[in-house]
Amino acid sequence: xxxxxxxELLDRDGQPRAAVRVSQWxxxxxxxxxxxxxxDDPHVAPHHASFVLRxxxxxxxxxxxxxxxxxxxARIAGESVLLQRSTTLQMGxxxxxxxxxxxxxxxxxxxVDVHHNTGRHVAWLVLLAxxxxxxxxxxxxxxxAPGQSGSEITMLYLSAPIALAVWCGIWALMxxxxxxxxxxxxxxxxxxxxxxxxxxxxxxxxxxxxxxxMPWIAKTGHVLAIAALGMMLWRHLAIVQPPRxxxxxxxVATILVVAGGLSVAERxxxxxxxVGDLYLGTLSLPAxxxxxxxxxxxxxxxxxxxxxxxxxxxxxxxxxxxxxxxTDDD
Numbered sequence: 001x002x003x004x005x006x007x008e009l010l011d012r013d014g015q016p017r018a019a020v021r022v023s024q025w026x027x028x029x030x031x032x033x034x035x036x037x038x039x040d041d042p043h044v045a046p047h048h049a050s051f052v053l054r055x056x057x058x059x060x061x062x063x064x065x066x067x068x069x070x071x072x073x074a075r076i077a078g079e080s081v082l083l084q085r086s087t088t089l090q091m092g093x094x095x096x097x098x099x100x101x102x103x104x105x106x107x108x109x110x111x112v113d114v115h116h117n118t119g120r121h122v123a124w125l126v127l128l129a130x131x132x133x134x135x136x137x138x139x140x141x142x143x144x145a146p147g148q149s150g151s152e153i154t155m156l157y158l159s160a161p162i163a164l165a166v167w168c169g170i171w172a173l174m175x176x177x178x179x180x181x182x183x184x185x186x187x188x189x190x191x192x193x194x195x196x197x198x199x200x201x202x203x204x205x206x207x208x209x210x211x212x213x214m215p216w217i218a219k220t221g222h223v224l225a226i227a228a229l230g231m232m233l234w235r236h237l238a239i240v241q242p243p244r245x246x247x248x249x250x251x252v253a254t255i256l257v258v259a260g261g262l263s264v265a266e267r268x269x270x271x272x273x274x275v276g277d278l279y280l281g282t283l284s285l286p287a288x289x290x291x292x293x294x295x296x297x298x299x300x301x302x303x304x305x306x307x308x309x310x311x312x313x314x315x316x317x318x319x320x321x322x323x324x325x326x327t328d329d330d
Contacts (some may be wrong), residue, residue, distance in 0.1 A: 003101060005051075005058070007037060010088070010095040014243060015180075025053040029091060030063070043067055043092030051098070058083045058100055067092055125185065128192035135199060136160050167191055174240045186239050194232035198225035213291035219275040223260075230256045 004023060008016040020037055028035040032046040039048070045065035052059045061080035062069045068077035070090035083089075085103045089096045140157050168187040175183040205221020208214070234252045238245035264274045294302075 004053075005101060006099045007051075008097045008099070009039075010097055012095075014095075016097070022051075025051065025058075027051040028063075029096075039091065039094050041092040041094045044094060048091050052080065056082060058098065060089060060098075065091075125189055125192070128189065128196065131196060132192050133161075135196065164188075164191055171236050171240065178240050179242075183239055187236060190232055190235040190239070194228050194235065198228040201225050201228065207288065211288045211290045215276075219273070222276040226256065226260075 002023060003021045004025065005021075007020045007022060007027075009018040009020075011017050027037065028047060028050050029037045029039065029044075030046050030048040031039060031041065031044050035047065045063065045067075047063045048065045049063055049069050050061045052061055059080040059082055060069055060071075060076070062077050065077070068075050070076070071081060071083075071087065083098055083100075085100075087098050089098065136157065140153060144153055168184055168191050171187040171191075172182050172184040175181060175187070202221045202225040205224070206218045209216075209218035209221075230252050234245075234249055237248040237252070241248070267274055
């Protein structure tokens with residue numbers, strides 16, 4: 001018999017676990033054994049819904065059900081609705097996807113040849129790991145105190161790769177849960193690449209800001225570094241659930257904007273710069289200095305407007321001098 005449609009029962013990750021070929025309409029769905037499609041779901045009515053073919057296309061019509069049929073966020077009850085191409089429906093806790101014969105299909109997606117790219121990916125991962133190890137070692141050497149024991153320095157140095165392995169392992173387990181593959185290497189690549197981008201951008205922006213006496217460049221680098229960390233989070237989520245990457249992008253961007261706005265408001269309340277620090281954290285080599293130095297008198301004159309606000313914040317409550325009559329001379 002001719003196949004008119006295909007109705008797929010989907011897992012929670014959107015993967016089909018069962019499919020029913022349809023050769024005639026109407027088609028009934030429910031828990032009762034006399035339905036054409038029987039769902040073992042306590043939230044589905046005995047005769048939950050019916051698929052009916054009409055002149056304008058395929059319709060779904062809820063029957064004697066309390067929960068109705070959900071089409072996206074809309075709940076359908078007591079009325080029939082025309083279905084679009086490859087529609088996903090929810091009946092109770094069950095997800096169904098309806099594919100009608102003759103509908104236009106999405107174009108074929110290119111398949112990544114894992115075996116062909118293994119060498120290139122391994123080389124890229126090794127390069128990223130070496131760069132991260134050198135960077136972490138340099139930072140550890142700069143931050144180490146004189147006389148600090150070698151074992152303590154080693155433990156501090158090894159804590160970063162251990163934390164990285166745990167971080168990527170958690171994301172890989174989520175990929176295994178939703179995509180049925182333990183994608184440790186892709187998550188490792190993301191976790192190595194984007195933090196390195198953030199650190200390099202912040203370092204270069206600080207160097208350029210020092211060279212040209214333009215603090216706004218360092219502040220811009222700080223914002224770009226935070227955006228790079230947001231990209232890392234988005235890439236992790238996209239590996240776990242590729243079909244929802246656009247939704248994840250909107251969510252991550254919204255979180256960054258809201259968190260940034262709250263941070264700016266809090267810093268403004270404390271009369272701090274909106275972004276970054278008041279001064280550069282480190283001074284670069286004098287050889288890279290391009291801007292001409294200013295005289296001490298010019299610097300003092302430019303800082304004069306800060307005196308009033310700094311004096312106000314420097315006085316703690318209770319620091320007001322006592323009156324002469326309140327002193328005890330005994």
